[in-house]
Amino acid sequence: MGVTGVLGGLMGLAPHVLHHVGPLVGTALVAGAGGTALFGLLGLAASVPMLVxxxxxxxxxxxxxxxxxxxxxxxxxxxFVIGPRISAATDPAEPAVSETVDHGVHHDS
Known part of the structure; x- marks a missing residue:
């Protein structure tokens, strides 16, 4: 019973801990949709004994x-709710727009 609790706790913490390791193992693996799907499947697989x-x-x-x-x-x-709110930037990035255009520069040879 205690071993099952410890194993369940470790499986619950694994996505959070591995999220911090992401840059080391490649963000394509543990970040974004791929990482979400990976940890969803790992969570589902870890829950099979409990479901049985x-x-x-x-x-x-x-x-x-x-x-x-x-x-x-x-x-x-x-x-889809907590993760994006934690990792989102506080201010949206604004595109850099120049107020003036120096047309003479690109016409000079």
Whole structure:
């Protein structure tokens, strides 16, 4: 029981810890849509033993389905609401626009 709790805690912390390692292992792997999909699949794979135990305990597929819906909702909130708010810049970047154009410069040979 204690080992399962520790393993569950480590699996819960893994995406957060690996998020900080991102620049070292390549942002293409752990950032953006690829990283979100990767950690979603890892979370789903890590939850399979719990889902099997829920199925056995309640003798129904309803408990695992509810657990998967809760997992999907929490993962979605974390990935698509909290994550972008944490990593977004406070001020949107404004394009640099010149007030004047020196046409004589590009006509000089």
């Amino acid at each position: 135990r829920l199925k056995r305990r309640f003798a129904s597929w309803w408990a695992p389905v509810v657990a998967l819906l809760v997992f999907a909702a929490m993962f979605g909130i974390s990935s």
